[in-house]
Amino acid sequence: MVEARIDVGDRGGRCYVDTVKNAFAIIPSLLSNGVAVSDLQFTTIVATNGNGTHSREIILITGAGGWLGGVLAQVIRKDPVYTDAHLILADIVEPKPPKGVSEDDYVVIKADLSEKSGVQSLFTTKLGPPSVIYCLHGIMSRGAEDNFDLGMKINIDSTRLVLEAARKYKAPNGQPAKFIFTSSIAVFGGPLPHEVMPETQASPEGSRRGFVDGRVIRVPTIVVRPGLPSPATSAFLSGIIREPLHGVEAICPIGDSFDDPALDELEAWVASPGNVIENFVFASKVDTSNFKKHSRTVNLPGFTVSIKQELEALKDVCGQETLDLVKYKKDPVNARIVGSWPRAFNNEYSLSLGFVLHPGGFRQIVENFKADVAAGRA
Numbered sequence: 001m002v003e004a005r006i007d008v009g010d011r012g013g014r015c016y017v018d019t020v021k022n023a024f025a026i027i028p029s030l031l032s033n034g035v036a037v038s039d040l041q042f043t044t045i046v047a048t049n050g051n052g053t054h055s056r057e058i059i060l061i062t063g064a065g066g067w068l069g070g071v072l073a074q075v076i077r078k079d080p081v082y083t084d085a086h087l088i089l090a091d092i093v094e095p096k097p098p099k100g101v102s103e104d105d106y107v108v109i110k111a112d113l114s115e116k117s118g119v120q121s122l123f124t125t126k127l128g129p130p131s132v133i134y135c136l137h138g139i140m141s142r143g144a145e146d147n148f149d150l151g152m153k154i155n156i157d158s159t160r161l162v163l164e165a166a167r168k169y170k171a172p173n174g175q176p177a178k179f180i181f182t183s184s185i186a187v188f189g190g191p192l193p194h195e196v197m198p199e200t201q202a203s204p205e206g207s208r209r210g211f212v213d214g215r216v217i218r219v220p221t222i223v224v225r226p227g228l229p230s231p232a233t234s235a236f237l238s239g240i241i242r243e244p245l246h247g248v249e250a251i252c253p254i255g256d257s258f259d260d261p262a263l264d265e266l267e268a269w270v271a272s273p274g275n276v277i278e279n280f281v282f283a284s285k286v287d288t289s290n291f292k293k294h295s296r297t298v299n300l301p302g303f304t305v306s307i308k309q310e311l312e313a314l315k316d317v318c319g320q321e322t323l324d325l326v327k328y329k330k331d332p333v334n335a336r337i338v339g340s341w342p343r344a345f346n347n348e349y350s351l352s353l354g355f356v357l358h359p360g361g362f363r364q365i366v367e368n369f370k371a372d373v374a375a376g377r378a
């Protein structure tokens with residue numbers, strides 16, 4: 001939705017119309033009311049709130065006392081979309097008021113944004129909660145390097161407070177605030193391609209300061225999880241095996257029946273609980289020098305299984321009667337979420353580090369769980 005705007009010289013006010021066509025339609029009445037043609041200015045196009053009525057943006061700039069925030073505060077209203085925007089300028093040092101802006105159209109706030117009350121004050125001004133947030137306050141690179149605790153407090157904890165406040169206080173247009181956060185090219189480190197591409201992985205050197213010897217292990221979906229169903233979207237991947245093995249019905253949220261092709265189509269990346277725990281133990285034993293330079297993240301080994309393959313393994317190990325305890329009730333949300341997860345990883349690196357993948361595939365997992373149930377362990 002766009003809006004044409006006519007400024008009526010110095011004869012007062014502006015005249016908003018919801019389409020360019022209506023702007024032309026209104027001109028005769030302006031002229032008949034004594035407005036001179038030379039007083040009419042068409043000022044391009046401004047944003048509206050989607051129903052044709054104009055809504056002024058309320059722009060919050062944190063770090064407005066700093067370099068970039070300060071420049072942005074002075075120039076943002078020059079953009080045609082933001083000519084009448086309200087500004088909330090905040091910093092721990094008092095930001096300069098924006099030049100040429102009426103006092104009714106901005107507030108300047110001196111506040112420590114590492115304090116919840118300071119952040120709150122930005123969202124409760126006379127202008128209302130912001131619809132656009134430029135989150136520019138922070139402790140720049142060397143400052144945060146030299147004072148690690150301060151860097152964490154301002155760059156992470158305080159940003160989180162702003163995000164939380166934005167979640168709580170909705171702008172008058174009812175939409176989630178646009179949140180512009182300035183990251184840095186320094187998130188890329190280690191061996192880099194000739195050109196950094198949008199898909200190049202950020203790899204900050206998490207353990208380089210020596211505070212911890214970090215190891216991030218990305219865990220596959222663990223099946224079969226014993227005990228009560230978990231609230232996870234992936235819980236059915238265990239449930240369709242666990243419940244029938246206990247002699248109770250299970251709901252499969254994929255497909256309408258055992259023959260539904262959707263059961264073949266949905267695949268998951270899985271590993272057994274015993275396998276994953278063994279890898280947890282090993283994670284503390286990997287020789288630091290074996291990790292790839294500048295990376296401490298490992299996708300744990302696993303394998304791909306389709307829902308159909310799970311059910312076939314259940315049938316093979318426990319028979320048709322047990323399989324018949326699985327009932328089908330489609331849940332598209334569930335299918336969409338699980339279907340959006342990666343279904344295959346390359347295990348080469350994790351195995352080269354010494355992590356393991358138990359053999360036997362899904363059939364072995366069902367056999368192990370059956371033995372656990374029989375022994376009262378699951």
Ligand SMILES: NC(=O)c1ccc[n+]([C@@H]2O[C@H](COP(=O)([O-])OP(=O)(O)OC[C@H]3O[C@@H](n4cnc5c(N)ncnc54)[C@H](O)[C@@H]3O)[C@@H](O)[C@H]2O)c1
Pocket residue numbers: 062063064065066067068069090091092093111112113114135136137138139140141154158182183184185
């Ligand atoms: N300048 C660059 O080259 C560059 C490069 C990459 C990213 N960035 C990012 O852009 C943003 C702005 O950069 P800049 O060059 O204007 O930095 P700057 O240091 O000039 O401004 C940061 C502002 O944050 C304010 N601030 C610090 N602690 C605060 C607190 N507790 N509460 C409220 N305000 C606080 C400071 O007073 C300062 O005015 C930063 O987040 C920075 O990380 C800048």
